[in-house]
Amino acid sequence: MKTRVDVVCVHFKDGHIKPLEIVWDDGRRFSIDQILNIMPAASMKSGGVGMRYTCIIHSHKRYLFLEENHRWFVE
Amino acid sequence: MDRVILHCDLNSFYASVEELYHPEYKNVPLAVGGSEQARHGIILAKNQLAKKYKIQTAEPIWQAKQKCPNLVVVPPSFDKYVYFSNRVREIFQEYTDLIEPFGIDEAWLDVTGSQMLFGDGKCIADTLRMRIKEELGITASVGVSFNKIFAKLGSDYKKPDATTVITRENKHLIVDPLPVEDLLFVGKSATKALHACGIYTIGQLANTDCAYLEKVLGKMGKMLWCYANGLDTSEVKPWGYKEDAKSISHGMTTKRDIRNVMDAKMVLSLMAEEVTSDMRIQKVVCKKVCLFMRDVNLRVFQRQCVLPKKTQCASDILDAVMKLLSKHYDFEIPLRSIGIRVMDFESEESGRQLSLFEDAIHDEKGEQLEKTVDLIRKRYGFTSIKRGSMMEKTDLFD
Secondary structure, three states, X not given: OOEEEEEEEEEOOOOOEEEXXXXXXXXXXXXXXXXXXXEXXXXXXXXXXXXXXXXXXOXXXXXXXXXXXXXXXXX | OOOOEEEEEEOOHHHHHHHHHOHHHOOOOEEEEOXXXXXXXXXXXXXXXXXXXXXXXXXEHHHHHHHOOOOEEEOOOHHHHHHHXXXXXXHHHOOOOOEEEOOOOEEEEEOHHHHHHHOOHXXXXXXXXXXXXXXXXXXXXXXXXXXXXXXXXXXXXXXXXXXXEOOOOOHHHHOOOOXXXXXXXXXXXXXXXXXXXXXXXXXXXXXXXXXXXXXXXXXHHHXXXXXXXXXXXXXXXXXXXXXXXXXXXXXXXXXXXXXXXHHHHHHHHHHHHHHHHHHHXXXXXXXXXXXXXXXXXXXXXXXXXXXXXXXXXXXXXXXXXXXXXXXXXXXXXXXXXXXXXXXXXXXXXXXXXXXXXXXXXXXXXXXXXXXXXXXXHHHHOHHHOOOHXXXXXXXXXX
């Protein structure tokens, strides 16, 4: 399943993007504690490609993807 | 020093992209197929599971479903395929600027000069495969060799997701036993001719006397002999290189069968406009025209003629193909598709032979009119202006 989410992020003046917080459909908010890695990647579980942010959220490692169409999803 | 050429082939490209966006299709036989309603119902690509049912590219969907009743057929999404193809080429560009695409899903890369930076040919091939898999979720087969022909054989040798290295040393083990039809540019008729000479493998082709092959296959014979012996010296073109077109063609599979000359004229007038519009963009005039047809039994044939004068005018092309049609086809069997190919180009600046009998001013007016139509279409779209006669038989077109 592809879970699309709202993301609060900072767009830096050099062009790069840092996601800060994920907002779930039911309104729950999860802050991103750490970003371990950013790289282009395919999501083999959910389907699709984009820039993959490997994040630590509440001590769990999760992949957050930003697709070419500027939409975010969590794998 | 030998060159290091890579040939990269994206495995089951269309089907792999569809699987990526629909992970639920990963464990079912899947094919990408054209629209059956619009009579483009053929298999364009299939996944590994569908291959087990011996489903072939270009076979009709109904036939494929007979082989595999639970085959899932999805429509093509060309935008996505172009996007993935471009992304793969962006990865290639990080390793070399000598990249020659061969269709949407294949390319040759010359990495001779990149080895000091990125490792030898096999190392670069493995890196490319790994990156394509990780970043784009699709797999590629890569052939590594000292010429383009063997590199292509290498990428076909082991699929999916594999690297095959063909060197001068292992050539006799890998290349020589392969069937002769695996060699690039050996089509159906060349295979038949070679089989008739008792040549079944690439090794046998390589060991045949070149002069004999030339006698049997003409110029092609020498070329294939060179290919089989690893003597291909053609270069990998730099990225962005564009060769001048040798021919321009437009064809159409109509919504219903083409039953008579009037139906055919309707379609051909549209095709003539399209080829001449392309010629004007490329600023060329043609000297030869070819009419190609496919009947409802899928038999393909073509007829060509030299034009009385060089032209880029749709009415001249239409006249010529209509003459060919009435001379060579009686419509006993209706046609499924029809098209026009123009060739033997010269620059439009090259000057034209005026005719003693035809009206040059009339010709110029015709050309001016067509250029104006081009301008209107460029601004408002191709369908913004069309011939009145085209409004009659709308059941022929999509």
